[in-house]
Amino acid sequence: MTRQDAEPMHLTESTFTPENTRNILETACGIAGFDAASAVVMRHHTNAVYLLAAQPIVVKIGRPDHHGHIDVVGLVRWLQQQAVPTVSLIDTEQPLHISGCPVTFWRYLDQQNRIVSAADLAEPFAKLHACRAPVPVALPDQQITYTFEAISTAIDNNTILSAQDRAMLHERREQLAEHADNIRWVLPRGPIHGDAHHLNALWDKPNECAVLADWENAAIGPPEWDLATLEVHCRRFGHPADEYDRFATSYGFDIRDWSGYRWLRDLRELRMITTNARKSARGSSTAAEVLRRIEALKANAPIGWNIL
Known part of the structure; x- marks a missing residue:
């Protein structure tokens, strides 16, 4: 199942800012039952990506897209069935759709000790x-x-x-x-x-x-x-x-x-x-x-x- 928008006001390209995505993060974590306190920004460009401090979970907030988003959750679950190496989803109801942005929850993989090469x-x-x-x-x-x-x-x-x-x-x-x-x-x-x-x-x-x-x-x-x-x-x-x-x-x-x-x-x-x-x-x-x-x-x- 997919929860629909928890907020009526959709973001746009110009309003996809750290302040606004932080609000989405807090709303999404409240729905999913995760603690958003002290979450840190890992990246904020194409997507907004946050790492939760309380749990090894990465929260990804996609940019608003009035043409729709693909079903990333369904795709990743299928890819895992096909033995394609992919990062794992957290076992929770997702994606959430908040302010026009898809929100997904992922397993955190620490990258400090190994750089991915081509x-x-x-x-x-x-x-x-x-x-x-x-x-x-x-x-x-x-x-x-x-x-x-x-x-x-x-x-x-x-x-x-x-x-x-x-x-x-x-x-x-x-x-x-x-x-x-x-x-x-x-x-x-x-x-x-x-x-x-x-x-x-x-x-x-x-x-x-x-x-x-x-x-x-x-x-x-x-x-x-x-x-x-x-x-x-x-x-x-x-x-x-x-x-x-x-x-x-x-x-x-x-x-x-x-x-x-x-x-x-x-x-x-x-x-x-x-x-x-x-x-x-x-x-x-x-x-x-x-x-x-x-x-x-x-x-x-x-x-x-x-x-x-």
Whole structure:
């Protein structure tokens, strides 16, 4: 079962702030019977993620989405049945929907003594991409079409881009769209994570393995999407030069050898830039990073990116 909104006022992109998500946290924990006192913020960007002080529980508050959210709880339970390594849910009624935001409760895994590497993710992603059983929850199944739509929406709905930057990004989107029908996908379609990178995985010390997390962008689509996403993160965010080499060797397929790699790489990076532009407040450090990436895009400069 899913409890419906406990508060009538829905949050928006602009009101998804630590103060407001703290209120959601307290309401959700009150419903679930957990103690929210002294909870600490672990992350507050795409989602608001809190660690409870009284219990080893992580509370994740998703951003408001008027187009709906996927059934992450149902998906994760199914993935566990398919033996896909994933972080575990807490045994409580969830998700809760409060102020337009989905709230879920997860097992806390301490990450102090082990950093997840790309090679650690090869087995989890290979198992995910090998799933052939019907997925019992509704997932988006037009990943590339949706990506182009999301890029356009993000370009037009933000507070940090100049008119010139908007025009340049739209032009780049159109250039990529012109070649979309020529891409030849080579891996079987199936469930994909949608946002595959190191920070969306955790090290499960008791089981000595990496587990996947943050399933909000899961979809049915080409596994190449996940592989290209991880490659972008390895290359852009300062990981060792051989980081992706080791992943590709373990996974058994190197996305960089695929004919559509450069196109998908450029599309994935454009999606990352524009999505972060939409989420960034004018004058913030995240806005400065997005604008720095855009200037490098104009100059075709292969710069490193800072984590947002």
